[in-house]
Amino acid sequence: MRTRSETGRTHVVIIGAGFGGLHAARRLKKADVEVTVVDRGTSHLFQPLLYQCATGLLSQGAISSPIRHLLRRQRNAKVVLGEAKNVDVAARTVAVERPDGSTMTIPYDHLVVAAGMRTAYHGCDDFAEFAPGMKTLDDALAIRRKIIGAFELAESLPDATQRRPWLTFAVAGGGPTGVELAGQIRELATLALENEFRSIDPGEARVLLLHGGDRVLPSFSPALSRRAQKTLDDLGVETHLGVHVTGVTADQVETTTKSEPHEITHYEAKTALWTTGVEAVPFAAALARALGVEQDHGGRVPVEADLSVRGHPEVWVVGDMSSRDELPGVAEVAMQGGRHVGAVIAHLAGGGTDRAAFRYHDLGSAAYIARRHAVVQAGKLQLSGYLGWLAWGVIHIAFLAGMRNRMGTVMNWSATLLTDSRRERAITYGDPETARQPYR
Numbered sequence: 459m460r461t462r463s464e465t466g467r468t469h470v471v472i473i474g475a476g477f478g479g480l481h482a483a484r485r486l487k488k489a490d491v492e493v494t495v496v497d498r499g500t501s502h503l504f505q506p507l508l509y510q511c512a513t514g515l516l517s518q519g520a521i522s523s524p525i526r527h528l529l530r531r532q533r534n535a536k537v538v539l540g541e542a543k544n545v546d547v548a549a550r551t552v553a554v555e556r557p558d559g560s561t562m563t564i565p566y567d568h569l570v571v572a573a574g575m576r577t578a579y580h581g582c583d584d585f586a587e588f589a590p591g592m593k594t595l596d597d598a599l600a601i602r603r604k605i606i607g608a609f610e611l612a613e614s615l616p617d618a619t620q621r622r623p624w625l626t627f628a629v630a631g632g633g634p635t636g637v638e639l640a641g642q643i644r645e646l647a648t649l650a651l652e653n654e655f656r657s658i659d660p661g662e663a664r665v666l667l668l669h670g671g672d673r674v675l676p677s678f679s680p681a682l683s684r685r686a687q688k689t690l691d692d693l694g695v696e697t698h699l700g701v702h703v704t705g706v707t708a709d710q711v712e713t714t715t716k717s718e719p720h721e722i723t724h725y726e727a728k729t730a731l732w733t734t735g736v737e738a739v740p741f742a743a744a745l746a747r748a749l750g751v752e753q754d755h756g757g758r759v760p761v762e763a764d765l766s767v768r769g770h771p772e773v774w775v776v777g778d779m780s781s782r783d784e785l786p787g788v789a790e791v792a793m794q795g796g797r798h799v800g801a802v803i804a805h806l807a808g809g810g811t812d813r814a815a816f817r818y819h820d821l822g823s824a825a826y827i828a829r830r831h832a833v834v835q836a837g838k839l840q841l842s843g844y845l846g847w848l849a850w851g852v853i854h855i856a857f858l859a860g861m862r863n864r865m866g867t868v869m870n871w872s873a874t875l876l877t878d879s880r881r882e883r884a885i886t887y888g889d890p891e892t893a894r895q896p897y898r
């Protein structure tokens with residue numbers, strides 16, 4: 459067989475070192491192949507804890523691990539820093555833009571695409587400047603700058619009327635990310651910042667959770683949604699259901715009631731955060747064009763039962779970017795999909811011909827609401843409150859990449875529980891009114 463690596467072994471190029479890409483690469487460790495992992499960043503990011511980085515609980519190092527370090531013992535794998543831009547399916551090459559602007563053309567025998575999603579503004583792209591989403595480390599750090607900066611600016615203002623917009627935080631979206639973020643801002647304000655300011659009372663921070671549905675956490679059972687709502691209420695989060703965010707500026711958020719479109723409300727809020735949706739990263743469009751397939755409504759690329767693309771058995775799409783059977787966009791789908799594709803490629807490279815279908819084993823989902831309160835749903839098992847919180851902690855530590863990050867996170871959580879403090883509050887210089895993100 460003709461191969462595209464210098465050694466004559468099958469060359470597998472993996473785009474993206476998130477959950478899907480990393481697990482595909484690891485599954486190929488013992489296979490007779492060469493692996494090249496391409497990512498636009500240098501780290502594998504644990505997105506489920508981004509909100510803890512954004513609210514000063516964990517450092518960016520605690521929720522990310524260098525890709526090179528994670529693959530250091532895998533002799534058949536190398537790492538390339540760059541953003542995949544295009545694919546030539548006839549030549550079997552992928553064009554990668556390097557940080558210096560140059561383009562690298564990488565030949566492949568198998569191409570595994572696991573490039574994930576980005577924040578979607580549903581046609582309201584002008585909101586992005588003032589309401590960052592939460593998908594990348596840059597997003598988490600921009601959000602941290604906005605939140606911490608808002609308390610600092612409020613402290614320096616002479617009267618309550620001027621301070622109020624700085625102490626009002628509007629979170630759009632009542633899914634897990636919005637709920638976690640809203641809860642954490644209240645906990646930051648009422649516990650960690652409690653005695654640190656002289657003019658303001660951080661506990662007066664108003665946190666608005668603005669959600670289009672009729673209950674928060676719609677992907678969980680109604681009973682768990684109710685329990686989550688009760689915890690949010692007890693924390694002091696102000697939830698507004700059945701509303702769309704229809705306007706965001708530097709100092710105002712506008713909502714429209716879904717059932718009464720003429721009912722428009724304006725909130726004076728200097729901080730708006732956006733968690734209402736995702737769409738495939740731009741590379742998905744280039745890939746779909748090159749492969750001659752149509753993206754779904756979220757920009758995902760359709761795949762066959764084995765996760766390869768119809769008519770292109772050497773191109774595979776896994777994780778959030780692949781569109782198949784309405785599988786949820788969660789880490790476990792990406793990890794299992796990555797491992798599945800790695801196994802099939804290893805089998806083919808070893809001379810096999812079978813291409814097994816991908817079967818997802820649902821291990822459940824979890825969302826953190828507040829300290830000692832989380833919800834966990836796995837089949838018939840439903841946990842909330844303290845038990846849910848313990849289970850949530852164990853699950854997240856188990857999936858965090860790297861022993862050092864696991865140990866550091868456990869120590870950090872313990873210290874925060876014992877002292878109520880949050881030490882990861884460093885912000886870079888910048889304008890807290892805007893959030894500029896390099897990857898949109």
Ligand SMILES: Cc1cc2nc3c(=O)[nH]c(=O)nc-3n(C[C@H](O)[C@H](O)[C@H](O)COP(=O)(O)OP(=O)(O)OC[C@H]3O[C@@H](n4cnc5c(N)ncnc54)[C@H](O)[C@@H]3O)c2cc1C
Binds near residue numbers: 478496507572593
């Ligand atoms: C805030 C938040 C909280 C979440 N909480 C949970 C949770 O509690 N439980 C759960 O199961 N799931 C959760 N998820 C979802 C989960 O993180 C995703 O389902 C998972 O990350 C998808 O993995 P992936 O490999 O498809 O993509 P990703 O993990 O997003 O990885 C994509 C990788 O591709 C890289 N990339 C993108 N474009 C290019 C390009 N053109 N060239 C090169 N590299 C590129 C990116 O840098 C990234 O490293 C959460 C997501 C977010 C954002």
